[in-house]
Amino acid sequence: MTTSTPVLDARGLTKAFDGTTVLHGVDLQVHDGELVAVMGPSGSGKSTLLHTISGMDTMTGGTVSVAGQDLGSLSQKQLARLRLTTMGFVFQHGHLLTNLCLLDNVVLPAYLACLAPREELNRRALALMERMGVAGLATRDVSEASGGQLQRIGICRALINEPTIVLGDEPTGALDSTAAAEVLDILGEINAEGTTVVLVTHDATVAARADRVLYMVDGRIVADRQQGRCAAVDLERRHGGVAAWLTELQPRSAVLGPV
Ligand SMILES: Nc1ncnc2c1ncn2[C@@H]1O[C@H](COP(=O)(O)OP(=O)(O)OP(=O)(O)O)[C@@H](O)[C@H]1O
Incomplete structure (x- = not known):
């Protein structure tokens, strides 16, 4: 236990x-x-x-x-900060912002959390994207990536604040x-x-x-x-599905x- x-x-x-x-x-x-x-x-x-x-x-x-x-x-503000700094989210359809390039999508949670200067955040985001095999897409738009690539970007975004x-x-x-x-x-x-x-x-x-x-x-x-x-x-509440x-x-x- x-x-x-x-x-x-x-x-x-x-x-x-x-x-x-x-x-x-x-x-x-x-x-x-x-x-x-x-x-x-x-x-x-x-x-x-x-x-x-x-x-x-x-x-x-x-x-x-x-x-x-x-x-x-x-408070709502404290809750938002806790979500930002402690939790990372990965969704089925990415939920990436189409008006930002993919690098900026990854950086955004760290930028909102004011964790470091922008250059440092860019470096951190690019290192994550490198690890996920999507660094070559950094300046591309959401519409230019495949579903699997978008999901990797979404994972980078989830990890940027080291949740x-x-x-x-x-x-x-x-x-x-x-x-x-x-x-x-x-x-x-x-x-x-x-x-x-x-x-x-x-x-x-x-x-x-x-x-x-x-x-x-x-x-x-x-x-x-x-x-x-x-x-x-x-x-x-045993259920047929549970037994299977x-x-x-x-x-x-x-x-x-x-x-
Ligand atoms: N915002 C909402 N307003 C009203 N009802 C909701 C809302 N969100 C979920 N529900 C209802 O709550 C119940 C549980 O939904 P939920 O999406 O959590 O189930 P789920 O197990 O995740 O389903 P799925 O596997 O299909 O995604 C459903 O009856 C759904 O209609």
Whole structure:
């Protein structure tokens, strides 16, 4: 059992839209260096969970702490700063700004955080783009890059402020299998270097790379599989999909081989 302070600590997290509850008292602790995949049927609340634990959306009830900071106690300005400096986001469709060149897209979060002079930020961004194999696109527009390249740019942008935790919503969902595998390799490397990673995904190959896989049904985490062990968190809500998932999903060690 892990005893360190969680990087992410959600307790009794609820979220309702217009009176309809979509997250029902979710408890989730993610520890430093974990690679966590969140799976579940469409509409089960995976994206809503990601949005509320990151403070991108407000919660209706419960508490969330990220890197020891209670999101509910922060002003909007403090919350924005915490997101900027502690969290990195990778989205399915990149969410890059089309009126900026790709280098400026990568630099933007660091520029907003005022972390260093512009020249230093450019150097840092170019070094990241070099590592991701997209430095040659630095002065290009968003329209000039492929989906896989844009996703690498999105990862550079997520990493520019050296976040404690990277949160991804279907980061490979719009990619072909080759580009998806490359993006997953990159996310795996980032995690191996110590960054905590939480990915919402429908893709079992993504989940197979994770240390830990959560399965959501109807706004609840109903199973939590860690390195071959599975805790059925909410047995009363067992679901056909959960049973299939439990038998199909290989533990990480079986997929990657012994380390
Ligand atoms: N902004 C919103 N306003 C109203 N309802 C919303 C909003 N965002 C999500 N919902 C509802 O919350 C529920 C959960 O949606 P969510 O997008 O979190 O599910 P998901 O598991 O990520 O689905 P998918 O796998 O299809 O992306 C759905 O019923 C959805 O319609």
